[in-house]
Amino acid sequence: MDHSPQHTLQPVTEFELPEVEASDLRQPPTSGSSKKKRIDAAKERYRQIPEDGTEQMVPDPEPVHETQSAEDETLSGTKSNNESSRPQKRKYLDMNPEKRLLYNQRRNEVLKNRRRKNNEILLQAASEADPVIIAEAEKIRAQKKRRCDYQNSARANLTQEQKKELNKKVAVQRQKRKLKKAKESKEKETDVDDDDVDHAGREE
Structure with missing residues (x-):
């Protein structure tokens, strides 16, 4: 007679698996630095998606184009060579002539409207005592002064x-x-x- 202990089978009960993100299934574990790079790259791609779904016109910091002031073109050379502005300038230079012309027209129209609005605020501040208008006027004057100081400093570094x-x-x-x-x-x-x-x- 077999005197070995008998083992009874226990019913299998359901148990919950830990939740796993889909991104964890697609990509192997990585170090913190590479994960940060992926996050930064995703943020950059997200910023480049326009709201209307059309091709994005990247705001161009002092682009060198036909309608730009010659003084801005020369004096903004140092600023436009900054690492952060190179991709935007590259995108502008890669545009075909039609897109570049349209971009320049829109940009010039925006700048024209901004100058007109700023002039109206300065005139109102001179004749009204509204603290909001006065604060806006002070901000505009400060921006003009910074731009003027920058141009004077850049001009001083030019050769004859x-x-x-x-x-x-x-x-x-x-x-x-x-x-x-x-x-x-x-x-x-x-x-x-x-x-x-x-x-x-x-x-x-």
């Missing part, structure tokens, strides 16, 4: 030849702006004359 070249570019752009304003003014006068002729024709 660079200063001469810069002055030539500024003079050319100033002349172009003058001719453009004269042309726009003449076109407006022509439109007014055409309206007068049409009005006179209707009266007859």
